[in-house]
Amino acid sequence: MRLMAVSKTHPAEAVAAGLAAGLRLFGENRVQEFQQKLPVLSQSGIGVAGIGEAAGTAVAVHLIGHLQSNKTGRAAEIFSSIDTVDSLKLAERLDEAAQRLGRRLPVLIEVKLSDEATKSGLEPESRELADLLERLPDLAHVKMRGLMTVAPFDDNPETARACFRRLRLLREELAARYARLDFGELSMGMSGDFEMAIEEGSTLVRIGTAIFGARPKPT
Numbered sequence: 277m278r279l280m281a282v283s284k285t286h287p288a289e290a291v292a293a294g295l296a297a298g299l300r301l302f303g304e305n306r307v308q309e310f311q312q313k314l315p316v317l318s319q320s321g322i323g324v325a326g327i328g329e330a331a332g333t334a335v336a337v338h339l340i341g342h343l344q345s346n347k348t349g350r351a352a353e354i355f356s357s358i359d360t361v362d363s364l365k366l367a368e369r370l371d372e373a374a375q376r377l378g379r380r381l382p383v384l385i386e387v388k389l390s391d392e393a394t395k396s397g398l399e400p401e402s403r404e405l406a407d408l409l410e411r412l413p414d415l416a417h418v419k420m421r422g423l424m425t426v427a428p429f430d431d432n433p434e435t436a437r438a439c440f441r442r443l444r445l446l447r448e449e450l451a452a453r454y455a456r457l458d459f460g461e462l463s464m465g466m467s468g469d470f471e472m473a474i475e476e477g478s479t480l481v482r483i484g485t486a487i488f489g490a491r492p493k494p495t
C-alpha cells in the first residue's frame with residue numbers, strides 16, 4: 277500500500293516541504309496548476325514527465341483530476357501517470373501524445389460507483405468501459421495499471437466501504453475477463469475514509485487534508 281500526498285491548491289513550497297519530509301508520490305488535480313508549480317519543483321528534483329529523484333529515491337506526480345481532451349498533450353508531458361481516464365477518446369488522445377513524446381504513459385481508469393452527478397468516471401456495467409478495455413491493449417503508448425474511484429460524500433462510513441468493496445470485486449471480475457491488461461493498482465481512499473479503503477484492499481491512498489491541512493474554499 278502506497279501513500280499519495282494530494283497537494284492540489286497548496287503552493288509548490290508545500291510540495292517541496294513534503295519532499296523534504298520524505299513524501300515521494302504526489303497527486304495534483306489540474307494541469308495548469310501543476311504546470312505553474314513546476315519551475316519551483318524542478319529545484320527540488322521533480323522534472324519533466326512528473327518524475328525525478330530526491331535523496332536518491334524516485335519521485336512521481338500523478339494527475340488525479342478530470343482531464344479535458346484538449347489538455348492531453350500537456351498532461352502527457354508533465355505527469356508521470358494519468359489516474360482519471362474516463363473515456364476511450366481520452367485514452368486514444370493520451371496514446372497519441374505519449375507517442376509524440378516517445379514515452380509509455382501509465383494510466384488508471386476512473387470508475388464511478390455512486391449516483392452523484394458531480395462525480396466523473398465510467399460506470400461498471402457501461403458499454404463505454406467495455407469499449408475502452410477492449411481497445412487498451414492496442415494502445416502501445418499507454419500502460420494500463422488499474423482502477424481508481426472517489427467514494428460518495430456520506431455521513432455513514434459504511435457507504436464508502438461498500439463503494440471500495442465494489443471496486444475490489446469489479447477489479448477481480450475485469451482482471452479475469454481482460455487477461456492482457458494489468459489491474460494491479462486499486463487507487464481508493466482519501467483523508468475521510470482511508471482506513472476503510474485499506475481494509476478493502478486499496479493499493480494507493482490519496483491523502484490531501486490530513487497531510488497539508490484544509491484547502492482554501494473555492495471562491
Ligand SMILES: *Cc1c(COP(=O)(O)O)cnc(C)c1O
Binds near residue numbers: 282284305465482484
Ligand atoms: C482532493 C482529492 C483527494 C484528497 O482529498 P482529501 O479529502 O483532502 O484527502 C483525493 N482524491 C482526489 C481525486 C481528489 O480530488
